[in-house]
Amino acid sequence: MEAPVENVRREKKSKKELKVERRERKTQQTLLRHAGLSTTQKPSQNLVVSNGGLGNGVSRELLLEVLKEGGAVKSLLMPPNKPYAYVTYASVEDGQSAHRLLNGRVLRSQGQEVTLYISYVEKVDSEVSGVSPLPSGLSVLEEFISVEEEALLLQAVDWTSHTEELTVQKELKNRRVKHYGYEFRYDNNNVDKDKPLPGGLPPECGAVLQKCLSEGHISVLPDQLTVNQYQSGQGIPPHVDTHSPFEDTILSLSLGAKTVMDFRHPDGRSVAVVLPRRSLLVMKGESRYLWTHGITPRKFDVVPASDAEGSGVVTSDPSNLTLSRRGMRTSFTFRKIRHAPCNCVYPSMCDSQRPPSPPSLPVADSDACRLETQYVHHVYEEISAHFSSTRHAPWPKVRDFLLSLRPGDMLADIGCGNGKYLGINPQIVTVGCDRSVNLVGICAERGFQAFVSDALNIPLRSSSFDACISIAVIHHFSTKERRLAAVEELVRLLKVGGRALIYVWAKEQEYNKQKSKYLKTNKNQENTEEGSGSEERKPVQENRECNVSGLEEQPAEKVSETKLSVHTNRTVFASQDLLVPWHLKGGKNGGVETACESEDRAAATSRQDRVFHRYYHVFQHRELEELCCLVKNVKVRESYHDQGNWCVVLEKTQ
Structure with a gap:
């Protein structure tokens, strides 16, 4: 058995x-x-x-x-x-x-x-990698504060309640935060410098900050504090603190528990740094402006085994690594608000020196309004003084159109800018309008009649003008429907038999085997967005009625990408919808560059340069004509290409 x-x-x-x-x-x-x-x-x-x-x-x-x-x-x-x-x-x-x-x-x-x-x-690969150095400008000071000071700081933060007027507390996906001095906005990664929180920083922070000042870690006292509380397993995504809101040095105290923070250089180098409990992390220079830093969400960190409570770089030495369980950690991050644009030597990472993330193409009228407000209206208000200084000579073809009008005729210049066309023909009655308050003010200073108005809703009587002009305006509207509405508004103002002249940027900057002067590289030649005035075209005498019902529309927009591209000035247009840089720098009379200055010149400008981006829809061949033919009761009298612009002359037939 x-x-x-x-x-x-x-x-x-x-x-x-x-x-x-x-x-x-x-x-x-x-x-x-x-x-x-x-x-x-x-x-x-x-x-x-x-x-x-x-x-x-x-x-x-x-x-x-x-x-x-x-x-x-x-x-x-x-x-x-x-x-x-x-x-x-x-x-x-x-x-x-x-x-x-x-x-x-x-x-x-x-x-x-x-x-x-x-x-x-058969054998063990015992090769041990060397220790990577800390990023330049980074230091970790162990036991910077005592246990008693740590307890005092932790008690100063009341997570159970808060006064909204004094502090701002938020529950984020991977941690909870509290702001003092100024609120950091996670929707735009910035602060509203005009709205400080009246409570200031907790008084318990005073002794620590005075120690940082006396030991030379900072030269001025911070005025903004962000307190982050991480439960075990929580972290924060890799990021570079936005340059424009804060000055160079950033201080961060680790309270309650230690963690490992990962730093990564744009070239791919990475360094894992242990931040012990009660240590002070100091980031300045390259480590503050160029390296990303973040905390990987996990419950255990890999740390040096022989110095489990110490700090420093986590090496890849497999003979000296172990695991450390994370506890609840609270960080106090101190920063100084910046009140001037950042002029650091890392422009690729600097929001003061590079455009923000490009916006998306609008999918609704509300999206289009927001896009045009930020990338057209606000920009022209900012650059109005220099914009006016670059708009002197009238274009010959536009001048000819204005001089062809009869004495006493009524002219409306829609999008008149600084009014350079309002005084061409003294025998006609002229009025201008523009969306920019500052440009309309310049018109008034020059003695012209002008008022502030959107080109889609002009407060002028219908059928009361003999002529209208719209020079370099309609390409700023970001949907076909809004561009069509702008043409319809021009036609509404015209009397029967009245004419409208429209200029828009052309996608084709080379036409009839001749390049637009926009593409030339002569640094001494001033170029404007409307061109130089010389003509590279053979007028096409259309003189035909537009039959809307029989028109086969050409798709004007091929939306293959949702994000707008940023155009490189003085080059051909890679797409129809884009952002065009305008470089603004300090100097005499504003000392600003034209819209057509090259990117190479922009790179060599002063650290105080500012770059603005204007939205454009550049028109393809015949697109402007076909847009106009969608408007009832109009005839295209003439269509031509003039120095990188598509141009039409319309006549209202009834």
């Missing part, structure tokens, strides 16, 4: 061994495929422990305790973020013992069961 029982026990043991062997073979194949590790069947003192690494939550201390059951451990290498480890025993016999005793051993690590699978390897 006893023999069958013994046979069953042996059969059960064999099944377990077979399961371990199958799992071991599968693990060996995985290691060979992903890590390039080649195992062997020959007993060795060198073994690889699969499923027993830092990458799957097994700490050095726990694994070492288990491995010692097999014999005398000579070395243990645990590569960072890998699910395996290398162990070298003092002898081959110890290696065989560990393979026999520990293969298939189940550990309980970090609240979960982990099964170890052990294989022989």
Whole structure:
């Protein structure tokens, strides 16, 4: 009776061994495929422990305790973020013992069961990478404050209630934050410098900041504080603190628990830095402006084993790494509000020196209104003085149109700018309107009649003008419907038989084998958005009625991308909808560059330069004509290309 029982026990043991062997073979194949590790069947003192690494939550201390059951451990290498480890025993016999005793051993690590699978390897790759230096300008000061000071600061932050007028508290997806002095806006990554929070910084911070001042970490006291509270497992995405809201040096105290912060350079270099409890992180220069910093969401950090409570760079030395469980950490980040544009030497990362993320093409009229407000209306208000200074000579063809009008005729200049066309023909009655308050003010200073108005809703009587002009205006409307509405509004103002002259930017900057002067690189020639005035065209005498019902529309917009591109000045247009830079710099009389200055010239300008971006829809061949033909009761009298512009003369027929 006893023999069958013994046979069953042996059969059960064999099944377990077979399961371990199958799992071991599968693990060996995985290691060979992903890590390039080649195992062997020959007993060795060198073994690889699969499923027993830092990458799957097994700490050095726990694994070492288990491995010692097999014999005398000579070395243990645990590569960072890998699910395996290398162990070298003092002898081959110890290696065989560990393979026999520990293969298939189940550990309980970090609240979960982990099964170890052990294989022989001929040798262990013991190459140890060197220590990466800290980013330039970065320092970590250990035990910068005492335990008592830490407790005082933590007690100063009341998370249960807050006065909205004094502080701003938010619950974010990965942490909760509280702002003092000024609120940091996460919707635009900036602060409203005109709306300080009246409560200021907590008085408990005074002693710490005075210490930073006396030790030379800062030269002026901060006036903005962001308190972040991280539960175990929470983090913050990699980012560079926006340049324009804050001055150079940023201070951050780590309270309650330590963590590891990851820094990454744009060239791909990365450094993991341990921030111990009660330490002060100081970021200035390159580390503040160029490197991203963030905290990876996880419950355990890989840290140096020999200095578990210390700070410094987390090396890739597999002989000195272990896991550290995160606790609840509170950071106090102090910054000084900046009141002038940033002029750092890292323009690629600087929001003061590069455009913000390009907006998307509008999908609704409300989107179009917002886009035009930010990238047309606000821009012209900012650049109005220089815009006017670059608008002197009238275009010959526009001048001819104005001089062809009869004495006493009524002219409306829609989008009149600085009014340079309002005084061309003194024998006619002229009135202008523009969306820019500042440009209309310049018209008034020059003695012209002008008022502020949107080109889509002009407060003038219908059928009361003999002529209208719209020079370089309609291309600023961001949808076809709004461009059509602008043409319809011009026609509404005309008497029957009245004419309208329209100019818009052309996508084709080379026409009839001649390049527009916009594409030339003569630095001494001033170019305006309307061109130089010389004509490169052969007038096309259309003189035909537009038949809306019989018109086959040409698709004017091919929207292949949702984001608008930023145009490189004085080059051909790569797309129809884009943002065109306008470089504004300090100097005599505003000392600003024209809209057509090259990008190379812009790069060489003063640190105080500002770059504005205006929205344009550049018209393709015949697109303007076909748009006009969608308007009832009009005739296209003439159509031509003039220095990078498409131009039409319309006549109202009834």
